[in-house]
Every structure is written in C-alpha cells, then in structure tokens.
Amino acid sequence: MDVEVRLFATLRRGRFDRRPQPVADGCRLEELIRQLAIDPKEIAIRLVNGREAEIDHVLQPGDVVSLFPAVGGG
Amino acid sequence: MHGYRGQVLRVNLTTGQIKKETLDLQTAQKFIGGRGLGSYLLSKEIQPTVDALSPENKIFIVTGPLTGSPAPTPGRYMVVTKSPLTGTIACSNSGGFWGPELKNAGYDLIVLEGRAPKPMYLFIKDETVELRDATKYWGKLVSETTTQLLADVREPQARVLCIGPAGEKQSLIAAVMNDKCRAAGRSGVGGVMGSKNLKAIVVRGTGKVALAAPEKTKELLAILARKIKDNGVTGQGLPTYGTAVLVNIINEAGMYPTRNFQQSYFPTANKASGEALADEYLTKRVACFRCPIACGRECEVGEEKGEGPEYETLWAYSANCGVDKLDDVIRANNLCNEYGLDTISAGATIACAMELAEKGYIKPSEVNGPALKFGSSEAIIEWTRKMGAGEGLGAKLAQGSYRLAASYGVPELSMSVKKQELPAYDPRGAKGMALQYATSNRGGCHVRGYLISPEVLGLPEKIDRFATAGKATWAKAFQDLTAVIDSLGLCLFTSFALNADDYRDLLNAIVGVNWTKEEMFTAGERIWNLERVFNLAAGIKPEEDTLPKRLLHDPITEGGSKGHVAQLAEMLPAYYQERGWTPQGIPTKEKLAALAL
Numbered sequence: 001m002d003v004e005v006r007l008f009a010t011l012r013r014g015r016f017d018r019r020p021q022p023v024a025d026g027c028r029l030e031e032l033i034r035q036l037a038i039d040p041k042e043i044a045i046r047l048v049n050g051r052e053a054e055i056d057h058v059l060q061p062g063d064v065v066s067l068f069p070a071v072g073g074g
Numbered sequence: 075m076h077g078y079r080g081q082v083l084r085v086n087l088t089t090g091q092i093k094k095e096t097l098d099l100q101t102a103q104k105f106i107g108g109r110g111l112g113s114y115l116l117s118k119e120i121q122p123t124v125d126a127l128s129p130e131n132k133i134f135i136v137t138g139p140l141t142g143s144p145a146p147t148p149g150r151y152m153v154v155t156k157s158p159l160t161g162t163i164a165c166s167n168s169g170g171f172w173g174p175e176l177k178n179a180g181y182d183l184i185v186l187e188g189r190a191p192k193p194m195y196l197f198i199k200d201e202t203v204e205l206r207d208a209t210k211y212w213g214k215l216v217s218e219t220t221t222q223l224l225a226d227v228r229e230p231q232a233r234v235l236c237i238g239p240a241g242e243k244q245s246l247i248a249a250v251m252n253d254k255c256r257a258a259g260r261s262g263v264g265g266v267m268g269s270k271n272l273k274a275i276v277v278r279g280t281g282k283v284a285l286a287a288p289e290k291t292k293e294l295l296a297i298l299a300r301k302i303k304d305n306g307v308t309g310q311g312l313p314t315y316g317t318a319v320l321v322n323i324i325n326e327a328g329m330y331p332t333r334n335f336q337q338s339y340f341p342t343a344n345k346a347s348g349e350a351l352a353d354e355y356l357t358k359r360v361a362c363f364r365c366p367i368a369c370g371r372e373c374e375v376g377e378e379k380g381e382g383p384e385y386e387t388l389w390a391y392s393a394n395c396g397v398d399k400l401d402d403v404i405r406a407n408n409l410c411n412e413y414g415l416d417t418i419s420a421g422a423t424i425a426c427a428m429e430l431a432e433k434g435y436i437k438p439s440e441v442n443g444p445a446l447k448f449g450s451s452e453a454i455i456e457w458t459r460k461m462g463a464g465e466g467l468g469a470k471l472a473q474g475s476y477r478l479a480a481s482y483g484v485p486e487l488s489m490s491v492k493k494q495e496l497p498a499y500d501p502r503g504a505k506g507m508a509l510q511y512a513t514s515n516r517g518g519c520h521v522r523g524y525l526i527s528p529e530v531l532g533l534p535e536k537i538d539r540f541a542t543a544g545k546a547t548w549a550k551a552f553q554d555l556t557a558v559i560d561s562l563g564l565c566l567f568t569s570f571a572l573n574a575d576d577y578r579d580l581l582n583a584i585v586g587v588n589w590t591k592e593e594m595f596t597a598g599e600r601i602w603n604l605e606r607v608f609n610l611a612a613g614i615k616p617e618e619d620t621l622p623k624r625l626l627h628d629p630i631t632e633g634g635s636k637g638h639v640a641q642l643a644e645m646l647p648a649y650y651q652e653r654g655w656t657p658q659g660i661p662t663k664e665k666l667a668a669l670a671l
Contacts, residue, residue, distance in 0.1 A: 008322045009315055009349060017344070044306060044532060050328040050339075050634015052536070066326040070306025072531050072570045073317030073348075073369070073385045074524055 001025055001061040003032070008068045011042060023059060030055040032065060044070040076286035077139030077585035078102055083181045083203060085196060087270050088129060088188030092203050097182050103587060104670070106561035107182065108138035109165045110601040112154030115185070116163065117604060122612035126158035126262075127244055127269040129189040135176075135235075135275070138563020139585045142177030142363070143283045144291065146298055146572075147565035149173055149363035151252075156612065157261035158269075159246040159419070159474055160492045160517040163608045166249070166263045167521070167560055169362035170256035175233040178279025190271035195236075197227060198277040208273035213239060215412040216251045219274060229278045236274035237264045238414025243464040244268045245472035247419035247495075251411065255381035256362070259416040261494060261516050262474075286586025294579055298572060302366050305571035307533065312369040312567065313359060317385035318348030320498075325393070327530055327539075328633025329503030331496075332393045333448050334425040335489045335624055338500040339633030340393035346400040348385070355404060367567055375404045383407035383417070386520070389498035390421025395428060396448035406454045413462025419474055422495035424457050426475035426488055427467075435482040442466040486623045492517030492614065502625055503635030504529040506537075506545035509645045512619045513549065515605035521566055523552035533570055542641050546648035554598030561601060600669040603653075603661050607671070616659030619646060 006018040015036070023032055029048065033040055033055070045068040046053050059065070075097075082095040105111040112134040124130040134154040141148050151173030157164035176184070179200050193208040211219045220234040233253060241248035241264030248264030249257040258264075285291050303309045311319050324330045325343040332340045344350065351371060360370030360381055372381055383391070383403060387410070391403040410417045424446070430436045431446040438445070443460055444452040460468025470478055476493040479485050489496050494517030501508035506525035514522040525548055529539035537548065555574060559566055562581060578594050581587065589597075610616075620626070625640045650657060654665040 006326070008326075009311060009319055012349065045323060045530075047326050047634060050326055050636075052539075066322075068323050069311065070531075070533075071311040071315075071319045071323055072307035072527065072533065072567070073312060073320045074520055074526065074566070 003059050003061070003063045003065055005032070005036065006064065006066045008066065009071055010069050011038065011067055027059045028055070029053055029057045029059065029065065032059065038067070042069055043067050075099065076284050077143065078107065078182050079177055079180050079281070079283065081181045082183055082185065083198070084185040084187070085205065086187045087190040087194065087272060090205050092205065102182070103585070104597070105601060106138065106558060106597050108136050108141070108150070108152050108561040108563050109154065109167070109557060110561035110597065112136035112152055112165060112183065113163060113601060113604050113608065116154050116156070117608050120156065122156070122608050124156060126156040126161070126266060129270070131156050131266060133186040133263070133266055133270065134183055135186070136183040137173050137177050138561055140580060141563030142174035143285065143584050144295060144364065145564060145580050145584060146295070146302055147362065147365045147367065147568050148563055149365060150563045150565055151176065152560065153250050153258040153263040155263055155266045157263070157516065158244070158265050159262040160494050161612055162492055162516055162614055163605050164261035164263055164516055165560070166258035166260045168250070168252055168256045168258040169565060170253035171363045172233040172235045172252035172277065173563065174363045175277045175279050177283055178281050179277050180279065180281050184275070186270055186272060189269065193271050193273050195223065195274040195276060196272065198275065199229065200278070200280055211273050212242060215239065216414055217254050217412060220254050223274055223276050227276055229276070232276050232278035234274055234276050237267050238412060238462065240413045240415045240462045240472060241265055241268035243472065245415065245461070245464070247416045247423065247472060247474050249414050249416045251414050255411050257411070257416070260418065260519065264414050285584050287583045291583040294583055298576055299366060301576070302568065302571045307570040308367050308567060312367050315348035315352050316369045316371045318351050318383065318388050320385045321347035321388060322349070323530065324499060326634060327503060328630060328635035329500040330389065330393050331489070331498065331500045333396045334394060334429040334487070335500060336429065337632065338503065338630045338635055342398040343393060345398040346388060346392040346403055350400055355400065362565070365565065369567065373404055375401045378405060378408055380404070380408040380411060382411070386497050387417035387421065390418050390425070391454050394421055394425040395454050397451055397454055399451050402451035402455055406458045409455065409458045409462060413459070415458065415462055418497050419495040420458055420461060421454070422489060423471050423475040423478060424454055426479055427457070427471060428453070429487055430479060430482055430484070435484060440467055489622050489624070490518050491621060492618050494518040499526055500625070500630065500635065501621065501640045502630050502638045504539045505542045505641060505645065506548050508621060508625070508640035508642055509545050509549045509649055510553070512621055512642055512646065513649060515602065515609060521556065523549050523556055524566070525549060525552055527570070534573070540638060542644045545645050546652040549649060550652045553602055554595050557598040557601040558594055596669065600671060603666060603669055604671060606661055607666070610660065619659060
C-alpha cells in the first residue's frame, strides 16, 4: 500500500518535501520512519491525517503522514 | 541601583514641561517593571473610563529591569496605555534596540501626558531631554522619518521610535514602530501616540545597566546560553526559518484560519511558508539587541528590502486572505511597517472586508480600489496602502474589523475578541487556546498565554489539544508566567528553552532580590488581576470573555481538526475558579488583598 509522506523544516534537507511512499500492510509509524532513514530523535511532532499519532500507530492506505522537527514561534 | 536605572521621564505634551522623577523602587519591584509597572501606573494615574484618544489618556513606555542587561534577549520595551481599539488596557511589546538605548540613557520609563499643540518629537541624549518641532516629519513613512531624524540630530548611534501616517491619522490598528521594522504592534497604541501629536522619540544613551551579582550573573548566563543553543526551537528552528516555520505545522494540524476563518486548512500554504521564505527570499538573519536566537528575517523582493514577514503576518495576508503569492505578502508586510500598521489586525481586517464583499454587504459601488476578493494580491497590497493613508473605504478599514463589520450590521463576521482581531491559530483545534483568547486582558491575542506550545508543539510537554479538562490550570499558569517575562523585559521566545527557575535566577542575580519561584508567580498573578480590574472599571463586561459565534457553533469542515468547535462554556467556570474570582468572573476582595492590590 501507499501512504503520503510530508516532511518539513530541517527534515527536508537532503530528502524531499512530499512523496507517496510504499509500505507493507500493517506498517507502524516507527517502521515508516526507519524506512525513511530519519533518526527518530530528529522528529518532535508526528501527525497522521492532521492528528497527533504515537509511534506504534498502524498506517492505513492513503494516510497522510506529516513529520516535523522541534518548531516554535508565534 | 541594579537592573533598574532609577529615573522616570515625565513629559507633558500640552505644556511642554519635562520632569525627571525618581523611580519608586519598592513599587517597581512589586510589579517587576515593564508591563506590570506600566499597568500599575496607568491604573493609578488615569480614569479607566477616559476616551483613549483624548489628552486625558496617558502612554507609559516602560522597560523591564532586565532590558539592556546581559540577560539573553533583553531587547524588549512595552507601550502601556488605554486601547482605542478594545477599550481595555493595552500593553504592546517590541524588541530591537530602542528599549536598551533608553535604559542606557538612564531611564526606566517615559510617561507621556496631554496633547502637543503641533507635531513634536522627543530627543533624549542621556541627561539632555528636549521636545522639538516635528512638522517636517509629519506625514512621512517610517523608514524616511527614521533616516531623516538620525541625520538631523547628528547622532548616528541613536535609536528611533516613531509612528507612521496610520498613527498620525489615529487609526485604531496603528502600531508604534522602532528601529524601522520592529513594532509594538497591537491594540492601536500608535493611534494614541498620534492623538498626542507625538511623531517620534529619538534616544541615545551612553550608560549601562548595573548588576547586583556580576559573577553569579556570568555563571548563569553561560548555563542559559547553552540551554538556548541546545534547544531545537531556539537553537535551530527559529534561527533557520524564523517564526514562519509554524505555517506548515499549524496548517497540517488543520487549524490555520483560512478566508476569515471560514476554513481551517489552506491547501497551498507551503508556497507561503517559513521554508519558502528561507529558500527564496531570505537575504540575512536579523537579531534584536543581544539576542542569541536571531529569528528576524531580512527579505528582498524585487527592489524592496525589508524585515519579516513574521508568522502571524504571513498568515493574516496569505491564508486568511486566500493569497499564496509570497512576494505580495512580503510587499503588504513592508507597507504595514512603512505606514505603521499592526500586521495582524490589518490583514485580518482586509480578510473580513473580503467576506463582507463576498456576502454582498460591501457593495461594489463603495469600493474605490481593487475588488475585495479572496485570493487577490492586488487587493491585499492596495487596501493596506489605503488603510495606512486613510483613503476612502481604507479609512473605515483602519478602524479595525469589528467596527467595519458592525457598520453593516454583522459584527459577528469580525473574527475578534473584545474588538481585537484574532491571530493565526483556529482555537477550535486547540481548546486551551480558545480559553486563552477569550480571557486575554487585551482582547484577541496569542502572546498572553501561548497554549499552542503544549497543545501543538509539545513544549514543555505534549497535552491533548482537543481536551478541555485541565486547560484552566494551564491557561492561568501560562498567563501569569508570561506577565512575568514581559515585565522583566525579555523576549517570550526564551520560554521555549528556559523555565521559571531560570527567570527567577536571572531576576535575583541582576536586580539583587531574593525571590522564590512562588513569589515570582504571585507577581505575575498580581499583574494579571490588576489588568482585569482596570478592564472592569473601564466598562468591559465579563460576558465579553467570549469568541466569535462562528468558532463557538460552526464545526471545522475539513483537515486535522475536523468536527471541532471551541467549547468555551466547559472551561470558563473552571478558569474563574482557578483564578479565585467569583463565578461571574470578578476578582474577589480576598483575592485582591492576598495579592496586595
């Protein structure tokens, strides 16, 4: 199945902004992050379809996964 | 004297009299300084019911005891007055270099009274203080005023605070500007300065802030510098992308207000984001006085060079007006800086006008300029200019969205609280932020208690943004600590990396007091209650602790916060209880006595 991965801020460096990503059925968020070769420590905020998700969240086909480093402002 | 400089400059603009008074140290410490001290003095010296644009209103331009000190981010000063926009107490905060320069000149604060018979500016060089004719600068844009004044006073190292044409015309959303591009932006404080016929304050100071415990301060600064550098937000996110780094996270979470809060997700937000700004327009990072973060952006678009846009500005002019052309958002931001307009209220008022036009309230025959249509770059630029210059319908827009929408009989289309435009977070997607917006003492505002930090960014810890339970406690704690940080004269962004103990340690080492953390929080609570008491005396009703109907009743239709409304009624009673107020939202005598008010 495919999910859409969106990366932001410093996570984009040397990677990509957004792309479809093939993953195995029943793939958990942490497995996807490993597959993308991103150090989990670099990620501060994980959203699946705009909602905060734990690392053991099981992905569904077509899910939009948005990953952010620590960000702030205002 | 340590931290404070010990002198108050009192200027009566009606008579031209200038007096130097000794700072009452006991009072200053009780309210810390800055926002707290300014709020106390305003409450003491004016009737809360005065017309904000009359000579009876006063302006207190106040620094904190840490402004100009070696503490991290000590660039802040505050403009405290009665707001002509909200009718509440106003405290607008700005960075840059002007505040520290005032401290170096030997003053903790300036009190401005009355109304000058003609345009004037105030010149300060250490002990020399003069009111001078400003006729030749009246009508000039902010950068030209600043450049000319610096040349004319022959003090190249001086710093300039001024208003632009919007302030001169007493726009209710006019800002006080300093160092050209920094703004004490909100609540129409620039309009109050304009009503006093005061164009500018030029200051040059050659002294410095003395420290109570220099060695201890030095040790502490090394620890805090490390914390700021190692923190992901202050050490990497803000320096690299500026505040606009928030565009994508807030949008992905489905709480990025779009087209005057009609939607909460803007599909093309990435085209006008912090990442796009850094990739395509950034020419230089800009830091305020002694700031290790440097979130400021110098950006170039065509022939124009300016600072910003900040996150809130970027949102107000892009998603909220339906525009995704970053070039034009930058141009609109530059115009706000030149005319001296609050970018949040200016962009949000244009967005409101666009909805009024879309729904047929504003007739095409009234529109003496580009059509007010969502998505129109031409509209955001030209209507900003017209607001700044007070031309035609632009003059009406310059009174803010509430008065604009109310004039068509639909005040509910103004996305404001207490008549001040809401900033860039849809509170339906962060319930604590809804409570904070509703209870902010200066109306719609994000920097009175930034609950986005725990609710969305996970700092200092992640809490459920859709829960209502416990949010009253979070709101009170954030509001009280923010009042402390503002009053110290430090930038709120330090709070991503520093905690309450760090602020207490800085205060103790620099001012020479021996406060506990609890005493510091009590001072914050004292300031919050003082502001509330002023607002009640000014005629603001507790029923105004609310949100626009759209946010209370219409669920978000798509994206990460779909289905949610702001559940204010569930949180407000708990908040009043948390504050020790009556169920009607009035501070009790016992509470005020406990806070020594």
